[in-house]
Amino acid sequence: MKIDLKSYPIWHPFSQMSEWAEMPKIIRAEGVWLYDEKGNKVMDAISSWWVNLHGHAHPHIAKRIKAQLDRFEHVIFAGFTHDHAIELCERLPKHLPQEDWKFFFSDNGSTSIEVALKLAIQKYIQHDKVEKVTIIALEGAYHGDTFGAMSAGERGFFTDPFEQHLFDVKFIPSPTKENAAVCMKALQEALGEHNVLIFEPLVQGAGGMIMHDKALLDDLLREAKKNKTITIADEVMTGFGRTGTWFASNQLKHVPDMICLSKGLTGGALPMSLTVCKQWIYDVFLTEDLSLAFLHGHSFTGNPLACAAACASLDLMEEKKTWEQIEMISSMHREAAERMKDWGSVKSVRTCGTILAIQVESDLEAGYMHPVRVRLYDAFMKQGMLIRPLGDVIYLLPPYVIKKEDLLWAYQMIEEVLYTEVESNLKADVH
Ligand SMILES: Cc1ncc(COP(=O)(O)O)c(C=O)c1O
Known part of the structure; x- marks a missing residue:
């Protein structure tokens, strides 16, 4: 049975609404199972778009969110801070490769990418007075649906209508075994004087779960780093154990300058993201001049409920x-x-x-x-x-x-x- 589009008020993501038959209405979820109003149960084999780590309706995550909710729900994050944000950012470094990181909050995977790209570009243009920044990404990449993230992603029918309004990015083949011969050469040809390399480490999710040759990816990072490149690892999907280690970057010899985290960050309970950047990037922006600061933020930046969920998820990840x-x-x-x-x-x-x-x-x-x-x-x-x-x-x-x-x-x-x-x-x- 098709949805009655006249009476149904919602426009769903990634959907041609006319195609959809009735959508199951979920009324309860537990562990890996979703239950609909008709009594059917469905296994969530994809962790609800890769966000869920510990199963649905996890009591520990609910408990920590509730405890925070009973105190307060949100506070402006410019000029104010709170316990759960501090706890989260103090606990994360010991699981990341190396420990000298600073943490910039935003709301979802795409915005964590926007923040990383903006930080890299602002650093070059404003602080180093560079005229041109070369942005390099992988073929088959997906970094989200906002304009910067779309620009850095594989172009195709998802991005076609916006093509004229996306910025220039050079694409190189993914570092898979099949591409071994062409990958390094493509990077060398793409590199300019000042570069940004953005990549999903080890597994490119939406591109079709493309899996990298680890040594080849490391070679690319080494080559990039030799040639004035800020490297951004998009771990929105691969973070928090998905690839078998805390982060995919833990399996690489060359540590990226920024790591984008979202999805599993809150155990999948609430939307939030972090752009994790090396201390040296933060230091570049640390001057006496407000106009040289990173002037970016969102209303719900550092939301205390989401931070409480992230701390609860960390508790579980550490078990x-x-x-x-x-x-x-x-x-x-x-x-x-x-x-x-x-x-x-x-x-x-x-x-x-x-x-x-x-x-x-x-x-x-x-x-x-x-x-x-x-x-x-x-x-x-x-x-x-x-x-x-x-x-x-x-x-x-x-x-x-x-x-x-x-x-x-x-x-x-x-x-x-x-x-x-x-x-x-x-x-x-x-x-
Ligand atoms: C690797 C990667 N980066 C970024 C994103 C965008 O995240 P969001 O959908 O939260 O904006 C996704 C989403 O699937 C992703 O897989």
Whole structure:
């Protein structure tokens, strides 16, 4: 049944509203399960757009938010500070690569990117009196939907209408094994005198869970750093254990100058982000002159409820059992990937930490608009599993609390759905 668009008041994100059948109305959620008003339950296999770490309705996160709410809900963050913001920023450095960081708050992944790009550009233009900054990003990148973030992302039908209004960015191939020969050369050719390199470390999420060759990425960072480059690691998706370590940057030899965090920062409970920058960047802006300060902010910057949620999520991230779960999911994904390689419906399969990505076999051109996307989404929903394919790539990115038996069930559902929706169709095409 289609939604009655006349009476339905909402315009949903990333949606052609005319296409949608009735959307499930969620009335309760617990752990990895969402419950709708009709009594159906759906496994949240993608952590609600990659934000949820510890399962839905986690009592510890709720408790810390409530305690803060009982004291006060928000305070202007220019000229005022509060306990939870300080606690969060004092606790984070010990989990980041190196410890000399300063923390700038904003509201979501895209704004954390805007802040990082603006900091880098202002540093060069205003403080170093540089005339031109070269911005370099990876092909297949996604950094968000605001203008700066869109400019630094892969161009395509998402960005086409805005193309004339985006700033110039040089794109280089992602540092995957297949691109090894061309990647370094492309970077060397792209580098100008003063550069910014922005990248999603180890896994490029929305681009189709593209997984990097770690050594190659490190080589690129070394080359960039040799050539006056401010490096920005977009860890909006990869942060907080997703790739098997606290941050993907912990697995690299070359530490970025800025790290963008959001999504899992609050355990997925409330929107917030941090642009984490090296002390030396902060020091550049530290003068006696207000016009040389970083004049950027948002109404809800440093919101105390979101900071309380982030501290609660840190409490859980610091527990041994969370890391046991991350290891359990990672090793089950690796084993599953070995089995899936031989399935007729699977073109390729890859894993990194708690992320398992499967590209399905198809004779059609890949890409986000791949027609198999909608078919698979619907088929998984019928089985009671939320998976949002990225074109012809499906992936599992579950909350860390997922039980072993639920993960096994998820693999089994993938096998069944791929068989009925992909393999049998391929066979039918042959006959
Ligand atoms: C790597 C990365 N950066 C930035 C963003 C943008 O974050 P938000 O949707 O919170 O603006 C996303 C969102 O998916 C992302 O995956």
